[in-house]
Amino acid sequence: MTLYAEIATLIAExxxxxxxxxxxxxxxxxxxxxxxxxxxxxxxLRGTVGGGAIEFQIIEAARQLFSAPERTRTLETHLTHELGMCCGGRMKVFLEKHEAPMRLTLFGAGHVAREVAALALHVDFRVTVVDARPEWASSERFPGCEVLLKDPADHARALSSDARDCFCVTTHDHPLDQAVLEALLPKPSAYVGVIGSRRKAERFRMRLEAAGVEAAALERLRSPMGLPIGALTPAEIAVSIVAELIQVRRSASPRK
Structure with a gap:
């Protein structure tokens, strides 16, 4: 396999x-x-830039770049003066970070979820849709997404997550929304949001607190989710939600 083919595989994965x-x-x-x-x-590693001390230096610089805010870095080294190599030459190497896409899981496959999924795919999120209703959760309605025909609460309880996971709760049933949130909020994630009005948000916070969800976890809940742009239609609501997801991905200041 050529290096370019391996890069394509890494991106696809x-x-x-x-x-x-x-x-x-x-x-x-x-x-x-x-x-x-x-x-x-x-x-x-895949491929090589020469081995020896110069390659070790590049590997270390690449590892540092993974946790750095910038996406690129240039490394210039004299092989003899700085690394003690016998070559005697000089190399300049450009490092470019390709980040793993954030994962978005939509709990519920309704009208807003469909719009969110399409827009999120367009801005490079990996999207999974979870709903137990086959007439709603289908690859025809959600092209390009992983579609799981499962109970959303059961899936929320079973899944493993990390700091690159985003969760949007948009089910057709308020008790189901709450069950999903009770399972998700203690888990690591970048974003947890639930659709609904401010009144619904207040009721949910009270019920989640009564159910034993810790205050620190409740602070992470985005409810109502989405930036406050006055959205009304499913497509407009999706724009507000995906805009907030992008804000989180870019580590912008959180919404007030």
């Missing part, structure tokens, strides 16, 4: 990586401009 490309070289160097190497989060 939603895996994060740093692409290192030699962009300049002078004198004797192990690789010339255009040589590429992929560094994964676990330190495994």
């Amino acid at each position: 939603g895996r994060a990586f740093v692409l290192a490309t030699v962009i300049e070289s002078a004198g004797s160097t192990p690789q010339k401009p255009g040589s590429k190497m992929v560094v994964l989060e676990d330190g495994s």
Whole structure:
């Protein structure tokens, strides 16, 4: 498999990586401009930029870039003076971070969920839709999404999550919304939101608190979810929700 094919596979699998490309070289160097190497989060490699001390330095720089706010970095090194290599040349390497897409799980497959899914896919979220109703949860209604014909509350209780997961609760039933939220709020995530009015939000917070959900978890709940743009139609509501998801992804200031 060529390096480009491996990169395409990593992107399709939603895996994060740093692409290192030699962009300049002078004198004797192990690789010339255009040589590429992929560094994964676990330190495994695809391709090479020459091995030895220079490759080790690039791997370390790539690992640092994974946790840095910037997406690119340039590394310039004299192989003999700085690394003690016998080559005697100089290399400049461009590092480019490709982040794993955030995962969005929609609990409920109604009209708003359908609009949210389409828009979220367009801005590079990986979307899963969960609903027990086959007439609503179908690949025809949600092209490009993973569609799970399951009870949303059962799925919420069973799933594992991390800080790149976003959850939007849009089921057809208020008690089901609450059951899903009770399961989701204690789990790690970047975003948990539920659709509804401010009055519904107040009632939900009271019920969730009574059910034993901790105050710190309740603070993370976005309810009503979406930025306050006066949205009315399902499409407009979807715009407000996806805009808030983008805000979270870009680590912008949270909504007041």
